[in-house]
Amino acid sequence: GQSLEQPSEVTAVEGAIVQINCTYQTSGFYGLSWYQQHDGGAPTFLSYNALDGLEETGRFSSFLSRSDSYGYLLLQELQMKDSASYFCAVRDTGRRALTFGSGTRLQVQP
């Protein structure tokens, strides 16, 4: 099966940089993705890494190291609106199912 570990909560101040880590165990790795979810809302897709390295999309970047079964989401120039839960997810090559981590609640303070 699959399992993912990510911190339950992170606090940072406006304008700062925060990194949310995700380690995973999976029988067949197909890619690591990240989602953002505001309270009361639906998850929204942020980024996807299938290969090692850094993917940048505006203020958000995502990194993957397949040899370490590890990835992270980097949020720069934090804004109050970035306060949300962030989930990493892995896809299994065998079952094609998607498994999510339990989420990291990011609180951005003024």
Place this chain on the structure above:
Amino acid sequence: EAQVTQNPRYLITVTGKKLTVTCSQNMNHEYMSWYRQDPGLGLRQIYYSMNVEVTDKGDVPEGYKVSRKEKRNFPLILESPSPNQTSLYFCASRTSGGQFFGPGTRLTVL
């Protein structure tokens, strides 16, 4: 506008009364899936479908059924709902990399 729609958004029902939650996407995606979200447990995949007439179990399929007769629709069926199926349900469809989520259905089974 590209979107995933779900109905109903809110539902209160009683144990044993069959119900269906509809899901529709207008992006011509082949892959669709259903998740439930519970506090502290994150998002867990119930069922997914790779294409019309092709469905498979996710991590928590017990007590649920799905069907995929058309590419755009992927209803979730609870034949005999029980209180432990009280949850927030999300439907999603996927292109390469990321999933688009519907707005969610909050189900309460009394």
